[in-house]
Amino acid sequence: xxxIAGKTQKxxxxxxxxxxxxxxxxxxxxxxxxxxxxxxxxxxxxxxQCKKPGCVTGCPVGVDIPGFIDLIVxxxxxxxxxxxxxxxxxxxxxxxxxxQEIQCEGQCIVGKKGQPVAIGNLExxxxxxxxxxxxxxxxxKQPSTGKKVAVVGSGPxxxxxxxxxxxxxxxxxxxxxxxxxxxxxxxGIPEFRLPKAIVAQEVNFLxxxxxxxxxxxxxxxTVSLDxxxxxxxEAIYVGVGAGLPKFMNLPGxxxxxxxxxxxxxxxxxxxxxxxxxxxxxxxxxxxxxxVLGAGNVAMDSARTAMRLGAETVKIVYRRSRDEMPARKxxxxxxxxxxxEMCLLTNPTRYLGNEKGRLTGMECLRMxxxxxxASGRRRPVPIKxxxxxxxxxxxxxxxxxGANPLLTSETSDMQLNKWGYVVTDPATGKTTKKGVWAGGxxxxxxxxxxxxxxxxxxxxxxxxxxxxxxW
Amino acid sequence: xxxxVRRQEMTGGTVILNEIEAPLIAKKARPGQFVILxxxxxxxxxxxxxxxxxxxxxxxxxIYMVVGKSTALFRDLQVGDSYQDVIGxxxxxxxxxxxxxxxxxxxxxxVAVLHPITRGLKEIGNDVTCIIGARTKDLLxxxxxxxxxxxxxxxxxDDGTYGHHGFVTxxxxxxxxxxxxKLVVAIGPVPMMKAVSKITKDYNVxxxxxxxxxxxxxxxxxxxxxxxxxxxxxxxxxxxxEFDGHQVDFDELMMRLQAYQEDERDSHQHYCTIRDAK
Ligand SMILES: Cc1cc2nc3c(=O)[nH]c(=O)nc-3n(C[C@H](O)[C@H](O)[C@H](O)COP(=O)(O)OP(=O)(O)OC[C@H]3O[C@@H](n4cnc5c(N)ncnc54)[C@H](O)[C@@H]3O)c2cc1C
Ligand SMILES: Cc1cc2nc3c(=O)[nH]c(=O)nc-3n(C[C@H](O)[C@H](O)[C@H](O)COP(=O)(O)OP(=O)(O)OC[C@H]3O[C@@H](n4cnc5c(N)ncnc54)[C@H](O)[C@@H]3O)c2cc1C
Ligand code: SF4
Ligand code: SF4
Ligand code: FES
Numbered sequence: 001x002x003x004i005a006g007k008t009q010k011x012x013x014x015x016x017x018x019x020x021x022x023x024x025x026x027x028x029x030x031x032x033x034x035x036x037x038x039x040x041x042x043x044x045x046x047x048x049q050c051k052k053p054g055c056v057t058g059c060p061v062g063v064d065i066p067g068f069i070d071l072i073v074x075x076x077x078x079x080x081x082x083x084x085x086x087x088x089x090x091x092x093x094x095x096x097x098x099x100q101e102i103q104c105e106g107q108c109i110v111g112k113k114g115q116p117v118a119i120g121n122l123e124x125x126x127x128x129x130x131x132x133x134x135x136x137x138x139x140x141k142q143p144s145t146g147k148k149v150a151v152v153g154s155g156p157x158x159x160x161x162x163x164x165x166x167x168x169x170x171x172x173x174x175x176x177x178x179x180x181x182x183x184x185x186x187x188g189i190p191e192f193r194l195p196k197a198i199v200a201q202e203v204n205f206l207x208x209x210x211x212x213x214x215x216x217x218x219x220x221x222t223v224s225l226d227x228x229x230x231x232x233x234e235a236i237y238v239g240v241g242a243g244l245p246k247f248m249n250l251p252g253x254x255x256x257x258x259x260x261x262x263x264x265x266x267x268x269x270x271x272x273x274x275x276x277x278x279x280x281x282x283x284x285x286x287x288x289x290x291v292l293g294a295g296n297v298a299m300d301s302a303r304t305a306m307r308l309g310a311e312t313v314k315i316v317y318r319r320s321r322d323e324m325p326a327r328k329x330x331x332x333x334x335x336x337x338x339x340e341m342c343l344l345t346n347p348t349r350y351l352g353n354e355k356g357r358l359t360g361m362e363c364l365r366m367x368x369x370x371x372x373a374s375g376r377r378r379p380v381p382i383k384x385x386x387x388x389x390x391x392x393x394x395x396x397x398x399x400x401g402a403n404p405l406l407t408s409e410t411s412d413m414q415l416n417k418w419g420y421v422v423t424d425p426a427t428g429k430t431t432k433k434g435v436w437a438g439g440x441x442x443x444x445x446x447x448x449x450x451x452x453x454x455x456x457x458x459x460x461x462x463x464x465x466x467x468x469x470w
Numbered sequence: 471x472x473x474x475v476r477r478q479e480m481t482g483g484t485v486i487l488n489e490i491e492a493p494l495i496a497k498k499a500r501p502g503q504f505v506i507l508x509x510x511x512x513x514x515x516x517x518x519x520x521x522x523x524x525x526x527x528x529x530x531x532x533i534y535m536v537v538g539k540s541t542a543l544f545r546d547l548q549v550g551d552s553y554q555d556v557i558g559x560x561x562x563x564x565x566x567x568x569x570x571x572x573x574x575x576x577x578x579x580x581v582a583v584l585h586p587i588t589r590g591l592k593e594i595g596n597d598v599t600c601i602i603g604a605r606t607k608d609l610l611x612x613x614x615x616x617x618x619x620x621x622x623x624x625x626x627x628d629d630g631t632y633g634h635h636g637f638v639t640x641x642x643x644x645x646x647x648x649x650x651x652k653l654v655v656a657i658g659p660v661p662m663m664k665a666v667s668k669i670t671k672d673y674n675v676x677x678x679x680x681x682x683x684x685x686x687x688x689x690x691x692x693x694x695x696x697x698x699x700x701x702x703x704x705x706x707x708x709x710x711x712e713f714d715g716h717q718v719d720f721d722e723l724m725m726r727l728q729a730y731q732e733d734e735r736d737s738h739q740h741y742c743t744i745r746d747a748k
Contacts (some may be wrong), residue, residue: 177689179508179515179555216557218689222494243691247703254696254703254722256729263692271514271686277740280514280540282733356725405689405708 013115014043025306025337028191028274032121037075040125044072047117050109055119058107061453063087065104065119072122081130084123085139089163090156090452092131092198093185095124098449099327131201138209142169147466150175150233152219152406155183156448157439158239159202160455161462162211168463172210173233175217180270183241185448187270188262190300192307193330196269220406225413225435235434235462238413238421239455242440244401248292252350257284257358261297261397268304286393289313290361292347293397294324299331301395302339313339314389318346318366318379344368344379348386350394360390400445407441420444428458433470436462471552472507475529481609485535485579486545487521493528495520495558501586502564502680502712505530506688508555509547514540517685517707519583520559530556533582533611539738546745560688561711564678566590569652573645574620575638575666576602577658581612583680584657589619591655597621601641603658607632639665646673653678656715660724667715677715681706683726698722 016039018024018032035043047069055065064083071080084091100106100120108116147170151158154176162172180186182199207213217223225236245260247253264283267273273283289305291298294317302313315334317324320343324331335341344366351360365385368377402419414422414431421430421437428436438454440446476489495505504519522531536545547553564587572591576584581602592598600620604610605628617623624641625633634641639662645651646669654677656666663679670677683695683706690708697706700717704710 177557178687179557216555217494218557218560221559221689222498222557243689245691245693247693254698254726256726260693263686263694266686266692272512275512276733277539277737279512280543280737282730282737284729355728356722403690 011046011110011114013046013118014039014121016118016121021333021336021338024192025303026309028307030195031192031333034128035121035125037129040072040122041075043118044069044122046110047073048109054107054109055104055117058102059104060447060449061087061456063104063123068126069117069119069122072126077126077129078134080126081134082139084126088123088449088452089160090202090448091123092127092202093156093194094449094452095120095122095127096194097189097327097447099447101328103449131198138205139167141167141209144171145169145466147171147235148173148233149462149466150228150236151239152225152236153177153183153239153241153439153441154181154203154213155239155241155439155451156185157241157451157455158183158237159206160452161237161239161436161438161459163206163209164456164459165462166206166209166211168459170463170466173212173214175219175223175228176213176215177218177240178270179215181213181215183239187266188297188300190265190269190304192303193300218405220409225406225410225432229434235436235465237428237455237458237462238406238430238435238437238441239439239451240403240406240441242400242402242420242445244403245396246399246401247396248347248398250347250349252352252358255350255352255358256356257286257392258350258394258396259284261291261293261301261395262400264301264395265297265304268308274304274308283308284393285309286391287311288391289393289395290347290389290391291315291395291397293317293399294319294326294341295397295399296326296330297400298395298397299326299334299339301397303330303334303337305393305395306337306339310393314342314391315339316342316345316347316363316389318344319376320344320368320379323376342389346379346381351388358392358394360388361394362386362388402441402444410435413437418444426457427461428454429461434465471554472556473552474547474549476531477547477549480533480611483536483545484609485533485582485611487531487533488544488547489522489529489531490553490556491528492530492556492558495556496523496528496530497525499523499525499530499559500563501566501590502583503559503561504688504711505532505556505558506560506685507532507544507553507557509540509543510554513543513554515555515557515686515688516540516544517560517682517688519680519711521582521585530558533579535579538734539741542738542741557688561707562709564590564712566594568595570597571650572596572598572653572655573642573651574598574600575642575654575656575658575662576600576616577638577662578604578609579611580658580662580680581616584655585612585615585619587655587657588616592619592621596653599624599645601626601638601645603627603638603662605629637665638662639669642666643669646670646675651675654715655679660720660727663715663718664720667718667720671716678712679715679718680711681713681718681723682711683723684729697726
């Protein structure tokens, strides 16, 4: 991020120290190592404390950015984190994974002429400081209302709902299908970008507040929404994410050595397969790895493959660099670590051997044609440009859809044509009485902060319902 | 934590039965469904079919063959010990219907999976012939239970140490020749299910098999369990595990089951060395 624009300027941002690319490309430790207090205060001093701050309008949940930054300048770290928590329950996470360049930092006035204030880095610093030096004091809780709320799914959106409602005095239980809570934060985003100890601590914080977490509960199978109501829950929040892997439907897709990013990252992160055989779950170690797609999920897969010892890792993407949906910082980190970008390249089929194992793939070169409905220039294949890429592992990271496991068991909850839950945009209410939904299961795969924003909105609406009525 | 309340060794300790406290799952479990178990913090998520469930007692029963590291780890758990995680019930329940004459064919630990299905088919009024097989007499499981669950039990061993000398497919063919069979259910090693399906296709008898690809989540989220059915990709954990045997690409399934063979062997050895050193 430090050299985001590559410009030399009078007032550059304070770079966050990070592990050397060569070293970090072979370990799973976090890449940026964090500011010191001195660095943070120096960076905080770059903020102009705007009266009409653009940065705040760029943040989907409206964090009072000049407010918390001013508290860092004053050295009041306890005040800074408490100020952040008012709008954002997971600053340690957002500071690390928000696409700041198109959100808060993208609107920062200082960024108009040079590098914007490093808002994400500062947010992360406050949260890390609290974790290392804080008193661990819990926020005040309203007296108990005796009302029970169930939250389905423990991703950022479910965690936000749980945190908001527990302090309002409700009795909250989270039901999570996996054996560990955290959603994509634990099974998707890798350790080197978001250490799992941080997520565990956030969950532990909620548990200390009184939130109950029931893992291994696949709602729709172990228990249904109606059964939860029968058990005495008065409101339910559905935040089950967009956990359905998309494949490309190319010939040869079921060869051994082709995995969805969901499977690959779940093995690596949730199951900690990079420690095999000290842990029991294996993961394929590719020598020559191809990753299809160019979003955050693709970058995470590619960087994981490198850390697992690959000799070459290629990102294959059919559009050009400008259209790559990943955060700029991730693309930059990936390239530094030696990952090749094969742009304007489209796979057409997989090649395998007699044992059913992947040996390579055939691709076509593309060129940019007329703009399509999204305004992006549509890639069109160049005739006769077929070529082969040797690979023994291919990770498919071309997006995800709505997982029907819960929704197909809940016939009175309306879905749209892609299987996502239909909600009232102002409240998060679904068409089923007493049920709210938010996050990726409503919007399709989006971002952590949007999932949290939806959670906050629904929590407010649930609180109104429990105190005033539907 | 999910406590083991009963443990039984079969076939000289290569097949183990565990009855486990899991009240929520026991309440919901239907024949044909499975659970995913994880022994401890570092454990792998292993799918096993429920051989039985008791909603009153709040327990489920699994029967598994010790084949690699994770099942070896499971074998070391005694009555009073617990699995850290048990998730379920997963997969679609068997569609049980009264059709008339039915053959249930089981091999290896597939017999355990077949047991509740056989019982269910009999209970709703089908005429059930059951054929079970094993390599040799000592590896046969649940003979008495299968006798009770069906009208007619035939036993085969590959080496002729007990019952019919030969494969289950030969006996099945005799029963098919007698005519009128409306459904075959076959559960066991992949080559057995493949052979059964090939024969029943010639007889034009609908055939149901239960597939066991490698799984991670069991909820349709990873796609690791994909199988090809009639040319289409399906996720066995949510679309199955039971499928029309005439549509299954068994060769692909066999190759996909080998995906981690070398890693698994190393891991199992690693585990045995550590355990034996203790
Ligand atoms: C690899 C990867 C990298 C990403 N990188 C970024 C990034 O850098 N920045 C960013 O902002 N966003 C990123 N995202 C997107 C972001 O993580 C998601 O938008 C966000 O996590 C969605 O939150 P959620 O709470 O809606 O769902 P999720 O985080 O998906 O959580 C849903 C939870 O519900 C559980 N669940 C599902 N079904 C059931 C059921 N039937 N019963 C009980 N529980 C159930 C799931 O197991 C899961 O734990 C990334 C996503 C991935 C996959
Ligand atoms: C839905 C489902 C239901 C199942 N029900 C039962 C059951 O009731 N009883 C039972 O004994 N087994 C059952 N299995 C198979 C069982 O899950 C595997 O035997 C187990 O995962 C092996 O783990 P391991 O670590 O001990 O051995 P590994 O070291 O992982 O494997 C050892 C050998 O077993 C093969 N193998 C690996 N995974 C599987 C698998 N999923 N299925 C078959 N072979 C595999 C490998 O190719 C290898 O050769 C079921 C599988 C599925 C998917
Ligand atoms: S939550 Fe995200 S977008 Fe908002 S200020 Fe923090 S880093 Fe920026
Ligand atoms: S826009 Fe930039 S300079 Fe202005 S308040 Fe926000 S962070 Fe500070
Ligand atoms: S086991 Fe992951 S989709 Fe079936």
